[in-house]
Amino acid sequence: MEHLIVIATCSLNQWALDFEGNLERILESIRIAKEKGATLRVGPELEITGYGCFDHFLEGDTYLHSWEMLGKVLQSEETRNILLDIGMPVAHKNVKYNCRVIIYNGKVLLIRPKLFLANDGNYRELRYFSAWSPARYVEEFHLPRIIRNITGQSTVPIGDAVISTIDTCVGVEMCEELFTPNSPNISMGLDGVEIITNSSGSHHELRKLYRRIEMIKEATLKNGGVYLYANQQGCDGDRLYYDGCALIAVNGQIVAQGSQFSLKDVEVVTATIDIEDVRSYRCISSRGMQAVNTPKYQRIEVPMALSQLQLNKKILIRPTKPIKEFYHTPEQEITMGPACWLWDYLRRSKSSGYFLPLSGGIDSCATATIVHSMCRLIVEAAENGVINDARRIAGETKNSDYIPKDPREFANRVFHTCYMGTENSSKETRERAKNLADAIGSYHIDFNMDDIVTSMQALFKLVTNKVPKFRVHGGSNVENLALQNIQSRLRMVLAYLFAQLMPWVRNRDGSLLVLGSANVDECLRGYLTKYDCSSADINPIGSISKKDLCRFITYARDEFNIPVLDGFLTAIPTAELEPITHDYVQGDEADMGMTYDELSTFGKLRKIERCGPFSMFLKLVHDWGSELNPTQVAEKVKKFFFYYSINRHKMTTLTPSYHAEAYSPDDNRFDLRPFLYNAAWSWQFKKVDSLVIEFEKED
Incomplete structure (x- = not known):
C-alpha cells in the first residue's frame, strides 16, 4: 500500500x-x-496576499506582511507532517x-x-513582477531575519527546481x-516528475471552464502523471469573480472536481492516487526516447514519503476512480457567478443591502433576479458559515439566533427596489416591476417623478x-435627446438619495449599494x-x-418558479423616455439602428478577433451574405464603428461590472x-466602400 498517496x-x-x-x-x-489523510496540499496563486492586490505589489509592506504570515504558518503545529505549496x-x-x-x-x-506571467485581458502581472529566467536555473535566496529566527536557515534555493521525496517527485507549475505552448509540465514530466501542482488565480467567464479542464487533462494525457489544480474563489476586491473548481487529474482523466461557485470560504478537494499507475502509463518507448534527452531539473531532497501515512486503513481504502467532469450551462453560470460576487461584495463592504431602480425592462429584471438567486444561495448555505454575515446585514444583533430560511423574507431585509415613473412610462412596465418585486420579496417603492422633471425644464x-x-x-433631435437625458440623470440622483x-x-443602520443594470x-x-441609472x-x-x-431569465422562470418573468421576455425593449403616441412607441433596437444579436457579433469581432472596420466587413460580408448584400453589411459595420467611437468616452466612467x-x-x-476617436474612420471606411x-x- 506504500504506493498509495492522498493529495489535496x-x-x-x-x-x-x-x-x-487569508492566513486563517x-x-x-x-x-x-490533514483530516482527510493528505500528505501534500496546494493552495491558490498568491494566497497569502490575495491575487488582486494590483499596485500594492509594488509596496514593501506587502512583502513584509507576507513573510510575517508565512512565519505563522511555519510555526503552526497544524502544518506538521504535510508537504505544503503556498x-x-x-x-x-x-x-x-x-x-x-x-x-x-x-x-x-x-x-x-x-516563469511566464499573465499580461493580457484582465491581467497585468508584468507591471508588478518579473518572470524567472532561464528555465531550470536555481540560486540561493537569503531569508529575511523573521524567517531565519523560526527555521534556523540562512539561505534556501530559489528558482526552477523540483522536490524529490523518498517515494516520488513533485514539480510546480x-x-x-x-x-503557454511549451508548458513546464512537459519537460518536468519527461524528467521523471510524477506529481505537478498548479496554483491559479483564474477568473470566471461564461463558457470558459471547458477550456481550462481540457488543458489540465491534456497536461497528463500524453505524458502521464498527477496534476493538482488549485484556484482562488470569490470576489478578491475587483470586477473579477474567481470561480474555484479545484481539480485533480491522473493520466488524462479527472478524479476529483470541486464546486465552481460556492459561498464557502474554504473548499478542499482530495483524491487517493496510485503512483504506480503513473509509472505504468509512462512505459512507452517513444516517450523514453524523449526523456533521456530532456535537460535535468535540480532536485531538492526532502526526507519524507508522501505515502508514509497510508498504513492507516481508516483513511485509505482504494484509489479514487475517474469521474465525468461537470459543467454548468451558461444560464446556470449567470445564476450563480454574479450572485456569489454580489454576496462577497455586500458582506465585505459592510453595507446594509442593495438598491435597484426597477424599470420593468429585462435588464433591471435580470439584475433583480440575480439578487434573488443570491438570497436563495444564502438560505441554502445558512448552516455552512455564512450565517454571521447574513445576520449582520439583515440588521440582527450579535446575540440573535436568526437564520434566513426564506429567500423572499431575507430579500425584504436586504434588497430594495424602486419604480421611478414619468408621464412617458406605461402601465405595463409599472405592473411588471411591482409583480417582480412581489415575487422575489424585495422592499418595493413606487412613485412618479414628473414634478422634478418639470422643475428642471422650468429652470x-x-x-x-x-x-x-x-x-x-x-x-x-438635440431637444429630444436632452429631454430624455433629464429623466435618466434624475433617476440616478434619486436612486442614491433613497x-x-x-x-x-x-x-x-447603514446605507445601501446602488445596482446598475446596463448590459x-x-x-x-x-x-x-x-x-x-447605468x-x-x-x-x-x-x-x-x-x-x-x-436565456437566463427563461431558465430562472422555470428553475425558481417565477411565472411573472414571462412578461419581461415578451416585452419590446424600450427606455420609455419619449411620449407614446398612437403611431410611435420608443424601441431600443430601432433607436440603436442595430439588433442586440448584431451588437454581440460586432463586440466579439472587435475585441476577441481584434478586427478593425475593414477586417470586420470582410468577415461579415461572407457570414451575412445570404441575408444582406455588401452595401447593407458595410452600412451596418460603419454605423457600429461610428457610434462606438463617439460614445467610447462613456466607458471611462462605466460602473464596475462583474x-x-x-x-x-x-x-x-x-x-x-x-x-477620443476620429469618428469618420476616413481611410478605413474608404477601404470598405471600395471593396463593396x-x-x-x-454580382
Whole structure:
C-alpha cells in the first residue's frame, strides 16, 4: 500500500491585503487536508496576499506582511507532517517575483518563481513582477531575519527546481504556465516528475471552464502523471469573480472536481492516487526516447514519503476512480457567478443591502433576479458559515439566533427596489416591476417623478427663455435627446438619495449599494446616458449580452418558479423616455439602428478577433451574405464603428461590472483603447466602400 498517496488541493475565498483572514483560511484548508489523510496540499496563486492586490505589489509592506504570515504558518503545529505549496510575492535582489514557497515541518525547501506571467485581458502581472529566467536555473535566496529566527536557515534555493521525496517527485507549475505552448509540465514530466501542482488565480467567464479542464487533462494525457489544480474563489476586491473548481487529474482523466461557485470560504478537494499507475502509463518507448534527452531539473531532497501515512486503513481504502467532469450551462453560470460576487461584495463592504431602480425592462429584471438567486444561495448555505454575515446585514444583533430560511423574507431585509415613473412610462412596465418585486420579496417603492422633471425644464426656461420639445411634438433631435437625458440623470440622483436613506426610514443602520443594470451590448454601442441609472456602485450584468440575459431569465422562470418573468421576455425593449403616441412607441433596437444579436457579433469581432472596420466587413460580408448584400453589411459595420467611437468616452466612467464576457468594453481594466476617436474612420471606411464596389461588380 506504500504506493498509495492522498493529495489535496483547494479553493480559497482570499481577499486582497486581508492578511489575517487569508492566513486563517490557509490554515483551515491545511487542517481539512490533514483530516482527510493528505500528505501534500496546494493552495491558490498568491494566497497569502490575495491575487488582486494590483499596485500594492509594488509596496514593501506587502512583502513584509507576507513573510510575517508565512512565519505563522511555519510555526503552526497544524502544518506538521504535510508537504505544503503556498503562494506569496517574494523580492529577490531587488526584483519582485510571483512565487510558490514549498515548506515541510517548519523548514523552507524551495522558492519557485513564476516563469511566464499573465499580461493580457484582465491581467497585468508584468507591471508588478518579473518572470524567472532561464528555465531550470536555481540560486540561493537569503531569508529575511523573521524567517531565519523560526527555521534556523540562512539561505534556501530559489528558482526552477523540483522536490524529490523518498517515494516520488513533485514539480510546480503556475496558472499562466499551463496555457503557454511549451508548458513546464512537459519537460518536468519527461524528467521523471510524477506529481505537478498548479496554483491559479483564474477568473470566471461564461463558457470558459471547458477550456481550462481540457488543458489540465491534456497536461497528463500524453505524458502521464498527477496534476493538482488549485484556484482562488470569490470576489478578491475587483470586477473579477474567481470561480474555484479545484481539480485533480491522473493520466488524462479527472478524479476529483470541486464546486465552481460556492459561498464557502474554504473548499478542499482530495483524491487517493496510485503512483504506480503513473509509472505504468509512462512505459512507452517513444516517450523514453524523449526523456533521456530532456535537460535535468535540480532536485531538492526532502526526507519524507508522501505515502508514509497510508498504513492507516481508516483513511485509505482504494484509489479514487475517474469521474465525468461537470459543467454548468451558461444560464446556470449567470445564476450563480454574479450572485456569489454580489454576496462577497455586500458582506465585505459592510453595507446594509442593495438598491435597484426597477424599470420593468429585462435588464433591471435580470439584475433583480440575480439578487434573488443570491438570497436563495444564502438560505441554502445558512448552516455552512455564512450565517454571521447574513445576520449582520439583515440588521440582527450579535446575540440573535436568526437564520434566513426564506429567500423572499431575507430579500425584504436586504434588497430594495424602486419604480421611478414619468408621464412617458406605461402601465405595463409599472405592473411588471411591482409583480417582480412581489415575487422575489424585495422592499418595493413606487412613485412618479414628473414634478422634478418639470422643475428642471422650468429652470432651463427661466435661464434661457427657451422650451425644448420632444421630437414627436416637433422638436429637434438635440431637444429630444436632452429631454430624455433629464429623466435618466434624475433617476440616478434619486436612486442614491433613497439608497442612503431607506435603511434610516426602516429604523436600520447603514446605507445601501446602488445596482446598475446596463448590459454589455448597450455599453459597447454607448446606448446609455452618462450618469443615468447605468451609473451605480456595481453592475452584475455589465458584461453579459442581451441574448444571454434572455436565456437566463427563461431558465430562472422555470428553475425558481417565477411565472411573472414571462412578461419581461415578451416585452419590446424600450427606455420609455419619449411620449407614446398612437403611431410611435420608443424601441431600443430601432433607436440603436442595430439588433442586440448584431451588437454581440460586432463586440466579439472587435475585441476577441481584434478586427478593425475593414477586417470586420470582410468577415461579415461572407457570414451575412445570404441575408444582406455588401452595401447593407458595410452600412451596418460603419454605423457600429461610428457610434462606438463617439460614445467610447462613456466607458471611462462605466460602473464596475462583474466580468463575464471576453468582449466587454470596460475601459477601466480590461479594454484599453482610446476614448477620443476620429469618428469618420476616413481611410478605413474608404477601404470598405471600395471593396463593396468590387463585390457588387462581381454580382
